[in-house]
Structure formats: structure tokens, C-alpha cells
Amino acid sequence: MSLPLIKLHNISYKYEQTQALIDINLVIEEGDFLAIIGPNGSGKSTLLKIILGLLKPTDGEVFLFGKPAHKFKEREWIGYVSQKSNSFNTGFPATVSEVVRSGIVKQTGLFKRFPKNIKLQVRQALKAVGMEDFADKNIGELSGGQQQRVFIARAMISNPKILILDEPTVGIDSKNVRSFYNMLVHLNREHNITVILVTHDVDAVSTSISHVACLNQRMHFHGFKKDMELMSEEQLEAWYGHSVRKVEHQGEVQS
Numbered sequence: 001m002s003l004p005l006i007k008l009h010n011i012s013y014k015y016e017q018t019q020a021l022i023d024i025n026l027v028i029e030e031g032d033f034l035a036i037i038g039p040n041g042s043g044k045s046t047l048l049k050i051i052l053g054l055l056k057p058t059d060g061e062v063f064l065f066g067k068p069a070h071k072f073k074e075r076e077w078i079g080y081v082s083q084k085s086n087s088f089n090t091g092f093p094a095t096v097s098e099v100v101r102s103g104i105v106k107q108t109g110l111f112k113r114f115p116k117n118i119k120l121q122v123r124q125a126l127k128a129v130g131m132e133d134f135a136d137k138n139i140g141e142l143s144g145g146q147q148q149r150v151f152i153a154r155a156m157i158s159n160p161k162i163l164i165l166d167e168p169t170v171g172i173d174s175k176n177v178r179s180f181y182n183m184l185v186h187l188n189r190e191h192n193i194t195v196i197l198v199t200h201d202v203d204a205v206s207t208s209i210s211h212v213a214c215l216n217q218r219m220h221f222h223g224f225k226k227d228m229e230l231m232s233e234e235q236l237e238a239w240y241g242h243s244v245r246k247v248e249h250q251g252e253v254q255s
Helices: 044-051 096-108 118-128 144-156 174-190 233-240
Strands: 006-015 018-028 033-037 059-064 078-081 162-166 194-199 211-216 218-224
Touching (some): 006 044, 018 044, 018 211, 033 174, 044 059, 044 162, 044 194, 078 144, 096 118, 096 144, 118 144, 144 162, 162 174, 174 194
Parallel strands (some): 018 218, 033 194, 033 211, 078 162, 162 194
Antiparallel strands (some): 006 018, 006 059, 211 218
């Protein structure tokens, strides 16, 4: 049996006097499509930063692809897409191709030349997210959902094995949310990319997602989505600290 791609063992993290995470254990296997859900302030972003190596846990150990995090050097294997709408300047003068191409820097280094096949790599990344026809468009001309697809293509150009998305539907209008999630399912199933989707929206947990982690400082549940569906509304409310609606979608991802 292969080693898990990510393993968190007894992870805790404290911001000054605030305990953000308490004794977190989490295992993510190759091919998983994991939704990490929880209310605002539950520690989801902190958990991501620890996985990405941006924060060092107060206690516990992080293993990436079977190695202790401090010994793991292949950071290009983990693609990350942040909350675009909170940080991106839509007036930025760059084409879609240029934005995607900039993602190779993590792999090649800032001052090295792009590989000879960079155009092919850009085209393949854009095709994977359904944006190949927009290669020459200015990034600022696209809708929120289209821009987010471009940023996913940017993360994919280094051929990651894991794709992490933090609240990816921020800035995407509701009518386009369904196609966006279906695109993630395509990447997971057809491109064999392990997907970690961080969200506070329980509605995002669809039948297309394989696993769910319910986080609120502590990891209250981690397992198959079908097992979470057996939990009562009262149990979910106790985890979240407020009323929460459990949604069971049928078929494809719903908006």
C-alpha cells in the first residue's frame, strides 16, 4: 500500500493566546477529493498554511509524500489557488497565457529561462480547465469564474499531484458554480489530481466529493461523505457551534 500524500499527526497551532488548531489528525490518499468544511474562524486557512509550509505547527508532525515536511523539497508537486477576488487586481496588464506561464517559476526558478515546450505546457493546462480559447485574452476581461479557472491552470503547469483550493468560488456567480465544481471533478478523475477543497459552504459537499473533513479547531469528522450523511443535524450543529443545513445532492454537483 502506497504512503499517504499528506499526513498530519497531532497537529496544534497557537496564535499568541488564541488556539487555532487542536490535536489535528488527517490522512489524504492519492486520488481523494476532500472537502474541508467549517465555519468562519474554524482554522481552515491555518491548516492550509501548515500543509503548504507557510506555518510551522506548535505541536505535532507533518508528512508530505512520506517525508517529514522539513525534508520535502518537491514543492511544485503541490498546487495552490487562493481566494482570488480578495487579492487580484483585475486591471493587471497580462494575457491569460502570460498568467499561466508565470506558474512555472516555482519549478524553474525566477531567473531561469522558460523550457522550450512552455507554449505546449500552457496550452495543455488551459485545455484541462476549459480555457484554451481564451489564451490571448487579457486576464482582466474575464469573469470571476473564468479567472479562477486560469489560476488553476497556472497552478497545474508544474504538473502537481495535489491541488489545494481555498474558498475557490468566492467571486463566482451562483449560476457558474456548478460548472466550476464539475471542472474540478474532471481534474480529479481524468487527470488523477488529488483535490483538497476548503470551504465554509456545506452546500459544496456533493456526491462528487469522496471525503469530508469537518473542522472547528478540532477535527470533528474525517471520512467518506456517505458516512457524514448518516450524521444527525444535531451532531453537525454541535460541531459547528450554530445551525447548519445538511445538503444531500443527487447526481452532478449542484449550484
